[in-house]
Amino acid sequence: MNSLRPPPPFPPLSLPPSGNLPSQSIAQDPSLTPNPPSAANKYAAEFAAFQKADSENPNTHGSIVFTGSSSIRLWKTLAADFPNLRVINRGFGGSTSTETLQHYDLLIKPHRPRQVVIYVGSNDISRGATPADVLKTLASLFDRIHADFPNAKISYISNAPNPKRWSMVEQFKTINATVHSWTQQRPYLDFIDVFPKMLGPDNLPLPDIFVSDNLHMNPKGYAIWKEIVFPHLLPEPSAN
Secondary structure: OOOOOOOOOOOOOOEOOOEOOOOOOHHHOOOOOOOOOHHHHHOHHHHHHHHHHHHHOOOOOOOEEEEEOHHHHOOOOHHHHOOOOOEEEEEOOOOOHHHHHHOHHHHOHHHOOOEEEEEOOHHHHHOOOOHHHHHHHHHHHHHHHHHHOOOOEEEEEOOOOOOOOHHHHHHHHHHHHHHHHHOOOOOOEEEEOOOHHHEOOOOOEOOOOEOOOOOOEOHHHHHHHHHHHHHHOOOOOOOO
16 A cells, blocks of 8 residues: 655745745754744734634634735624635734744644635735745745645635735735645645736726725725635535
8 A cells, every 4th residue: 555645845936036945844944933922922912812712612623714914804704705614714914924834823723624724925025025935934834734734725815916015016926926836736735816806907906995005905805805715615524
């Protein structure tokens, strides 16, 4: 009988001058350094709310966990948008890919999810990270989830266009294209491309789907996400 073989390493990314993505998994990557302890204090209120919710509703195993930055946190209609699915919102505002990885044991692991939906990366770029930096951390996050939950589906929502960060759009596209390429080799990895539907005929972000900061979405923007995301979500397991 053939033994179960681990998935191939993430392919290297050629991005001068930032270097290549690591071929090793997170367990083999001693260079990854978490954010300083102050990061936990930054999100203390949000994390306390997550812990309170978990204690009040401990039966979340097998659910779909949405996590990432404020576009997930502000998706207030998430449960209502997917009423026949057990979805959990664990987005925390302003977060980066490194912070999502750092707080994995709080955000994702306790729920033993059947699927994890992740939106993160643009805040990293806005704080000076390169696409290679983001992709390195995403590779480690995906490895971590898959090691703990090999049957779980991991869905990455593409970095979205918005007027405020339009000058960074090429970096967002690099991250999106690379993660999409990874899905060709890893069947458990899924790419949800919200980017095209958020553009108008002029190939610029639709002006009427954002709140006044030109960064976060209004209900019209979330309606677009709902339509695109839903086909990617796993149905509830059969009771039989």
